[in-house]
Amino acid sequence: MDPILELSGLSKVYPGGLKALDDVDLTIRKGEIFALLGPNGAGKTTLIGAVCGIVRPTSGTIRAFGHDMASDWRQARSRIGLVPQELATDMFEPVRRAVSYSRGLFGLAPDPARIEEILRSLSLWDKRDERIMALSGGMKRRVLIAKALAHEPDLLFLDEPTAGVDVELRKGMWAIIDEMRGRGVTIILTTHYIEEAEMMADRVGIINRGKLLMVDEKDAMMARLGRTEAHITLAKPLASLPPEIAHFPVELEAGGTSLCYRGGDGTGKGKAEVAALTKALIVSGIDYTGIDTRESSLEDIFVSLLGEGEGAA
Ligand SMILES: Nc1ncnc2c1ncn2[C@@H]1O[C@H](COP(=O)(O)OP(=O)(O)OP(=O)(O)O)[C@@H](O)[C@H]1O
Secondary structure, three states, X not given: OOEEEEEEEEEEEOOOOOEEEEEEEEEEEOOOEEEEEXXXXXXXXXXXXXXXXXXXXXXXXXXXXOEEOOOOHHHHHOOEEEEOOOOOOOOOOEHHHHHHHHHHHXXXXXXXXXXXXXXXXXXXXXXXXXXXXXXXXXXXXXXXXXXXXXXXXXXXXXXXXXXXOOHHHHHHHHHHHHHHXXXXXXXXXEEOOHHHHHHHOOEEEEEEOXXXXXXXXXXXXXXXXXXXXXXXXXXXXXXXOOHHHOOOOEEEEHHXXXXXXXXXXXXXXXXXXXXXXXHHHHHOXXXXXXXXXXXXXXXXXXXXXXXXXXXXX
16 A cells, blocks of 8 residues: 555644544545545545645644655645635636646646646636636536646545536536546545445545544445345235244334345345345245345445444434
8 A cells, every 4th residue: 555645643623612623544545536425514624624734733643745744744735636615716817827827826837738638628628718707617616626637736635526516517527537546646535425435436434523433445335334125015914024034134014014124245145135035935935026125325324324423422
C-alpha cells in the first residue's frame, strides 16, 4: 500500500463546543476512489476542510504526500484539488479565464493547451467565453471541477459532486470521475447518495457525528454485512415451522401465511440457500405461490450501522 494521505487522531471542536470530528484515523491509498458517506452534519465537509487548510484541527495530525500539513503544508497543498459544494466567486468571469486563474493561483505557468483539454473533457469548450453566472447549474458544477483540475492535482476532493443534479448529469459526472481515476488521480468524494458510492468507490468510509464508524473495501463491506432476504408466500398458512426446514434461517410471518428467510453474506450465497429452501419445501409437501427475493444494498448496511450508532449514543 502506498499512502497518499494519513489522518491520525484528527479532532475538530468548533467554537461553541460542537465536536465535528472525533479522533479520526484514516489512510488513503494512492490511486483509489474513496467515498466518505454520512448524513447531514456528520463531519464530511469539516474533514475535507481540515486537509485543504480551510479548517484548523483542534488536535491530531494530517500527513499528505509525506508532508506534515501543520508545519509543511505548502509542498502538499499544491498537489491537492478541491471541488467545493458551491461556487463562491468568479461569477462575473468568463469560464476560460476563471479556470486559467485557478492554475495561476498555485504558481503554475499558464498552459492554454492544458486548459483547453480540461474544458473539452468537461464539455465546456463551447462555453469558454461565457460568464459563469450565465451557465446552468450543471455547467457551473463542471466549472468547479475544471478549476480544481487546472493545477493538475494528484489528490482530488469532491464534496457532494452530484448533489441536486439530474440523473443524466450525475452519470456524466461519474464518467468524468472515472476518467480522472484512469489518469492516476486519487479521489475522495463525499456523498449522500449511497448509489454513487456503490457505483464508484473502491473503499467506503462511514462517518456519523464526527466518528468514522467503519472503513472497508466496498465489496468486502457488502460481503460482510450484506444479506439476502426472501419472502415466500405459502399456499396454505402454517401454524408452526416444520422440522424439515428448521435448519434454514427462516421464520413464519404474517400469521403463518408467509415464510421469511434472512441469511447469506452479500456474495450470492443467500440466493443459493433460498433455492435449496424452496426444494426442501416441495419435498416436504409445502406449496407456495410466490417468492420475493432481495439482496441488501450498501444503503441497508449504512442505515443499520447508523441505527447502531444512535443506540450507542
Ligand atoms: N464554522 C462552524 N462553526 C460551528 N459549527 C460548525 C461549523 N461548520 C460546521 N459546523 C458543524 O459541524 C458539524 C459537521 O458539519 P459538516 O459541514 O462537516 O458536516 P457534513 O457531513 O459535511 O454535512 P452535509 O452533508 O450537510 O454537508 C455540523 O453539526 C455543523 O453544524
